[in-house]
Amino acid sequence: MKHSNEILVSDRPVVALHDEYPAGFMDPMHSHAHVQILYACAGIMAVRTAEASYVVPPQRALWLPAGMAHEVCCRSAVSLRTLYLRPDAVDDGRCRVFEVSALLRALILEMGTLGADYPTEGRAGHIVALLLDEIQRLPALLHELAMPADPRLLRVCSSLVDQPADPRDIDDWAVVAGMGRRTFTRAFKRETGLGFAMWRQQARLMEAMALLASRNSITQVAFEVGYDSPSSFSAMFRRTFGVSPSRYISGQ
Incomplete structure (x- = not known):
């Protein structure tokens, strides 16, 4: 500000x-x-x-x-x-x-x-x-999502940050980037340090943190960030952050 x-x-x-x-x-x-x-x-x-x-x-x-x-x-x-x-x-x-x-x-x-x-x-x-x-x-927390410098990959990542529930698969996103699948996956890992699936999962969980902090329900958040069920979302959230979504909400 x-x-x-x-x-x-x-x-x-x-x-x-x-x-x-x-x-x-x-x-x-x-x-x-x-x-x-x-x-x-x-x-x-x-x-x-x-x-x-x-x-x-x-x-x-x-x-x-x-x-x-x-x-x-x-x-x-x-x-x-x-x-x-x-x-x-x-x-x-x-x-x-x-x-x-x-x-x-x-x-x-x-x-x-x-x-x-x-x-x-x-x-x-x-x-x-x-x-x-x-x-x-105080130690750093896992609240960071690396963004690529390549403008083609940045276009993909910016879209997923804005719409983390977008269901398109890696082949679709390779087309958006104007790359073949193999070139896309290699470039993505080189630029972000993560594979595409792991990066998208992290983008979804970071968006989920913001939604949960706004007191949205766990079920609503799970679907809004692209998970098929609240249980699969809760399991991944706990695995990543060490607490369940409900504990995270109460901690806010």
């Missing part, structure tokens, strides 16, 4: 901003001079970069390195808390989704009360130091 490269004149290592966005709000491709952490207290965001697509439900946050071009779509009304981190204050790393612990959530909300020119010593300095330590401690 807020395009704050020039707005942020503070020399503090971390600055927090907050805003509210309606469902359907789209922020087109842009970048920031700062490292950005996108965290929504409520609502679901879909974020795309040139290399990957992410779903960021509540209690998750996305780390975006400085200079990383990205677009953001609010899948529902979003109450956003954004942290901007000076690149020299952190290990920039790569894009990653991570779980927001109860401690980190409290620190993010408290950062929002400090303003951009908080004192670097005393209580405020301790809050910032603890926040940075907590962020670095």
